[in-house]
Amino acid sequence: MAMDGITLAAVREEMQQTIGCRITKIYQPGKRDIVIHCRRPGTELAVMVSADPQNPRIFLTEQVPENPLTPPSFCMLLRKYLEGGKILGVDQPDLERMLAIAVENADENGKRATYRLVAELMGRHSNIILLNEAGEILDAVVRIDSRVNRYRQVVPGALYIPPPAQGKLSLLTLDWQAFLTRMAPASPAASLAQLIQSNITGINPRVAAELVQQAGLTADARWGDIDQQGLKDLYQSLKALSEQVKSSRFSPQIGLDADGQPIGVSAVPLVFQFQKVRGFSSVSKALETYYAEKLAQQEAADLRRSLIQVVDSHLDRLARKVRAQERELAAAENAEVYRIYGELLTANLHRLRKGMQSVALENFYDADLEKVTIPLDPRLTPSENAQDYFRRYNKAKNALVEGRQHYQRSLDEQKYLEQMRTSLDLAVDPSDLEDIRRELVEEGYIRPVKGPKPKESKESKPRPLRFQSSDGLEILVGRNNRQNEYVTFRAASPDDIWLHVKDMPGSHVIIRTLGAEPPENTLQEAALLAAYYSKARLGQNVAVDYTFRKHVRKPRGGKPGMVLYDHYRTLFVSPQSAGVQELLARQIT
Template sequence: MALDGLVVRALVHELACCAGGRIGKIHQPTENDIVLNIRAQGTNWRLLISASPTYPRLHLTESSYPNPQEAPMFCMLLRKHFEGAILESVEQVDSERIIRLQARQRDELGDLSVKTIVVELMGRHSNIIIVDPATGTIVDGIHHVTPAISSYRIVMPGSAYVAPPDQGKASPLAADRASFLVAADGAGARDDKSATQWLVAHYNGISPLVATEIAYRAARDQTAGASDAIAPEALWSAFDGVMADMRQHDYSPAIVATDNGKTVFSVVRLTHAAGDEQPFASVSACLESYYGDKALRDTVKQRTADLHRFLQNERSKNVKKLGKLEETLEEAKDADKYRIRGELLTASLHTLKKGDKEAVVVNYYDEDQATLAIPLDPLLTPSENAQKYFRRYNKSKTSLTAAAQQLSETHEEIRYLDTVLQQLDNAGLADIEEIRAELAEQGYVRRRAGKKDAKKQKAAKISVTRFTSSEGVAIYVGKNNTQNEYVTNRMAEANDTWLHTKDIPGSHVVIRSQSFGEPTLHEAAQLAAYFSQAKMSANVPVDYTLIRHVRKPNGAKPGYVIYDNQKTLFVTPDEQQIKTLKQETASR
């Protein structure tokens, strides 16, 4: 990736549409992310600001983010100073990855109040800071920096705002030919590697990706017959061509596959990349496509790490239990052997005495009436030895019944755990608490302090994902067991079509129509396969039947159903095809 100063410049230019708009609702879906709703020029915009150490970014978004019931303190401060405020300006600091959003509003006393949100997109040092421009002091930051962390600057309420350290680089947009040629010649920028390194080290806001592109263009466009070394004049020509586009705000946002198989994004046309290019109409759309799934999966993974560990441990315990139960069943199959020995000893008591270590008797259960040697405990009487074999027989019979029942329950437990693990892999931010609440209700984990009780949790609003097929038919997908049960048992009607991967943990999918064609059925099957444990497989079997043939057995775990009258089709999940379907959140 290359979130450099040039991308930030393109973003700031794009965000001019928000200038003069009124900031509406503000929420903080995660510890690193802020979402501002802005009404400007008759349009509602949603601005995502992320200080994630892994995926820092700022762009307009069309995605929906959950609004936590209890807002963090930083979010409350943002609401106090910016909700209802007019966004006066969005500016980039020099060519740095720093953006200032300045807004004004009337405070509680009716006085005009101006505050600034400083967004620093600096990798693991990224931050979102509220600054009072009148005093230059920090109101608060989404990440605090104490003297123990940094000796250069402090990010704490009441501290003076100090910008990140200046790297002493020149502005690429202000470069002139004469100074460029002198500096390039003095630095010895004569090949792709040295030219790339010099551009990154000398100019502010240029990433290695863009520097590589400039060096590539310079080498490509040199006069025919020139040496392999890059002439300073050729390097200037390529550099000036890129900067001319930046000055004129002529951007080419795209995601491109590189030679080593990685994907990168840039607002500069990457002619050196040999892979496929996916262009976008806006920088925000490009960043959302590039970061969206990665950032979401990373956040979900962090929030569900404890559940993943717990469920994996529980699954391992049940797999071990399964092995022991199968051993018990194998041993219990010999139960009749102990009954026969007891009966043969009882019939031969008159021939035995205490102290015998073995009894050789005629086995009248055998067709050939062969003799059978039965081991005895010499400390027991013959009668007590016979009773000992009868007790072993009864114990084996009992354990056979109990083990068979436990075996079935353990298989069901593993199936349930596999289902929840699959749901965690496909979960969105809004789905995590529903899964956690379900596990608490089932007795797997403790309910977190301050959370709703089970009855209130059930009464809470349930949101499911609704896709629209290419034929305009609504397809509903449950992402966890709470949603699955709602979609299948409460929302769907008797003649709606229900789909699920065959014998594979996955989502319940419902086509809410009695009239649809093969395209809709195939797309619904694609969704069932994609939101399942077989997401990365080919030729995934998907069963489909009418809702009236689907039912939940009494006492079954959440999300478990049985069905009949099904048909099966085979599909290979295609993420690109699924992304073409219109998607929205539907609440009951």
């Protein structure tokens, strides 16, 4: 929970610099996102406000999202009442997750009026609400009528009612007696951190755990674990935090995990919660950085899920199609039987008569002249029955030829989609996923989005992974078809070594040999990478083929990433061996 009451207090403090600024433009780049531009002589500022249920937030921003061509109705309403107005104040009621921006502007009659834009940043209940001077709701980014909430309607014309009070003690006015009285009735098994969070304003779970640990206890300590001295130490930690907030002594930071990925953001130091941190001079900058990375990760995860769903649905369709084609081919294999029936009937026309339903004849194609029973159509003459079997033979023979071609195309498409599925598993950043999405659109698996085409990225050159072998040679690894085509047919020289896991979807790997024979260690390491970045990542003794790049070619009409190769040899490696991690650490960034 990034936007707790304390962090919001730090944002409120920074937003005091907007007081006196005039609002010049308002945009709504997302369904629940608002960007307010304001300025005064020598200063231009922008405020991001979002009621996104997963990521509610407000801060001063420098990275303004792209403005949609058509503004939504709520954005038009905000422009009507707030554009040209002067910001009078930014307030937060007692460390609640709410911020109100007061704006003075002319009303519909030209008289001066004060409007309030209220940001309620409360998870799935988050909202952005515009109020008039009388406290009536002009509109909200999320309307809530009586069918959803009988106590509190958020619709135009209704009187604004703040969210229900939670009955917590104020961190800013906390005293020892009130603290002791509130905590005393707690169960001995109650979590201390949860008690603090649920009884004191502005505190999120991480801050609560930090306070408990500052008092010399473990983060999961219970109420029954604390003695009188521990309780006093805990109270002193709370008072120190209170003074820090009241005096606006904030130290914004982003907490990082062992891999350097953001796991949280705080306006106050969290020594016990964050082992690694990235400090900032501004809480807005910390929040902007944190949410930019978090939203990028969420967008990438959402895109990955949607692409996997597309590929899996087509793989399911192809699996059904292949099974049906196999049944049709099995039936078409009877073509030779139809020809034999026709020959036998033609040779025995004198023994047949119209109206017969079947006949048993010696099969002169069989060495033992075994009799075979041939079904007949009683409505046809003997000659017509023979001709009917010859027609069936020709039809089945043609169907067999075409069926095998269709069947092979289905197998090729299945192989291609399995490669796409593996590429999705190997993708590590949004650009990889965007390459895959673009390819699926080009190949007709995803409908292109109607409307103006998105701007192409200036950095259109594929970016395969690059590693340095223990012998100092460069190894390139493609993670999707676009990168595979690049490393194989554009980046590699004819005498470079090309590797690929045998008979499975995976990455194209190139050893840049500089015209020399690659050392055995480098060959083994490149084979490890080829196996690791493939569907066989979790396997043992994985077969990896390798050959000179000049022996690799694209089949005519082949889909992206599909190749044929010859003059190859095979290595066997285990991609889960300890050597892989050492090799991954030698990635060139």
